[in-house]
Amino acid sequence: MEYLSGKKVCVLGLGLSGKSAVNLLLEKKAHVIAIDDFQDCLSPKEIEDYKERGVTFFIGSDVTFPVNRIDMAVVSPGVSREHSFVKELVARCIPLLGELELGWRELQCPCIAISGTNGKTTVTGWIVKMLRENGYQVTAAGNIGTPVCDVALKSGELSTLVLEVSSFQLESVDSFKPEIALLLNVAEDHLDRHGSIDNYLRIKARLFENQKEDDYAIIQWEILQKFKQMEISLPSKTLTFSDSEESANLYLKGNLIKSRMSGWPDTVLDLNRCNFRGSHNAANLMASLLAGRASGLPLEKMIQTSLEFQSGAHRCEFIAEWNGVKFYNDSKATNVHALLSALHSMPDNEGDRKNIWLIAGGQNKAFDFRTISQDTMRRVKSVYLLGEASAEMRSAWQSFVPCNLVGDMIEAVFKAGRCAVPGDVVLLSPACASFDMFDSYQHRGESYCVAVQQWLNTMKGV
Incomplete structure (x- = not known):
């Protein structure tokens, strides 16, 4: 990302993602302008330390900043597209990235991205465990707590990066292209920000928009049908799962995960052997198994790992x-x-x-x-x-x-x-x-x- 060197880049929102973006931009020798509406967004020591590294601050809801002084902007996921400053950036055609996009552009390894209304953190953890037990050097980042910009510069040491991705992050992607992308489910959520369920679906579909034909889209069968109705097409190889529809590549029948894919048995797993409850977790497992298949993992080893899966804290x-x-x-x-x-x-x-x-x-x-x-x-x-x-x-x-x-x-x-x-x-x-x-x-x-x-x-x- 040599294009960042010497550029004037503003970072809007100084929470966890915003600070991570600031750090990466400083590493890339950009001139950073940090902006936040809240006076207590950073401690006095953090502000002083950043100032010593050349960061300029504009903090407070009543502070104005001359937009024509910047070359590009990085917007934290918690900052709405309706924010007045964001609207001005868009109106002036100033390049606008999210922290996810900024970090992804610096990645030096393949990535698997997981999105959905519910189950993202569970599936992210399960996929990480599957990959590690098959010898992969892997870590998790994104919406799960560690910003992508925190791991991007060290990602050359990894076999794969597993990303949990929220709809807020997908609003600001441009070239983001995971080799394997999973969309677990979509239900009404964040409509206070996205406005309608159809708009929410279109934002979730951005997970796949830059994929190529040799990439994988792993998607709930019911969402795929909805995408077809909305004339949203997926450019990559598609694998589907469902807790009810037998047309999916993997589906749930009673307590059995069943397969319609070559090379896998008709009955993949009896869920009575597992340590979790609920059809929603069965769907999470099916998505994880399909991600493992797309990664080339052997089914037998994935099944053995699956028997150890449990829902995380605060999840049933x-x-x-x-x-x-x-x-x-x-x-x-x-x-x-x-x-x-x-x-x-x-x-x-x-x-x-x-x-x-x-x-x-x-x-x-x-x-x-x-x-x-x-x-x-x-x-x-x-x-x-x-x-x-x-x-x-x-x-x-x-x-x-x-x-x-x-x-x-x-x-x-x-x-x-x-x-x-x-x-x-x-x-x-x-x-x-x-x-x-x-x-x-x-x-x-x-x-x-x-x-x-x-x-x-x-x-x-x-």
Whole structure:
């Protein structure tokens, strides 16, 4: 990327991705202008250190910057395309990149990219494990927590880089081209930013737009049909999976993963041998197996690795059991689709169809909670709602399930715990973002675990 040397490049947004972009640009001898609306985006020491390295700062929502002084801009994924400064950049035809695009241009190894509304982090971790156990030098980056720019300059040491990619990152790609790209699922999410489900789908489709015919697109069968309806074509080799449609290359039939591909047996795996629950995780596994096939991994070794897979923290994570009541943490469920997957995956209670005490709520992302029906809530005994969207959710659901407003996580856990009987499940699956009450979904899940422990201590008389 010698074209960066001596160029005036502004970085808009100084969170994790923005700082990573600044560091890479400095390595490439660009003149960096760092911009953020928030005064506390960096510590005074960080600002001083960057200034010593030649970075110019414009910080604060009331600060104006002469756009005609820059050659290109790098926009952090958290900065909306509706931001006034971004609009001005577009209007002046100034080249605009995301941190993902900037880092990818510096990569020195092939990459596998995973996107989708739900399951990205799980599948990223599973693919990394498969590759490592087959001798690959591999690491994960992207939306999973490590910015691409952090690993780009050292990527020559890797066999493959596995990237978790969000829709926010895909908004600002240009030449980004993963050799293997996976789109796991698409459900209503981030509509407060993307506007409509069709626009969201088109942004997700950008994952594949620069692929060549010898690359691989691994995509949920149902999304592929939707793309065809929208006249979105994929230029690469296509492999499909589905938890219901037998026309897919891999599909779920009962508890069996079945194959329609040459060289693989008709029955690939009995999920009763695995350590995870739910058809959504079966779909995650099928996508991971197809990525392994595209990478040339032997099926037998992938199956052996698959038997060790587990869902990660805050993803339908079993926390504790007391007197026959099980507590699950699904704080990563930040949309309605993820909530539905969690409800379907919870243990049944023989003899009583209703056995779930649901804790939900938080910050709405332009969801219509009325899409949750009486049938999808058929196993829920009662719902405890907290956060900004609690009243809206109660209004949408109270006609078919009891809904109770609570003030905090401890109150929700204690009330659900008191009501639960042996065979019941207390499930945190919010269907909302966490930022109204917590720093992140991880913070929310940790708060739930603390509340569960406090409840258990109370029951034990500790």
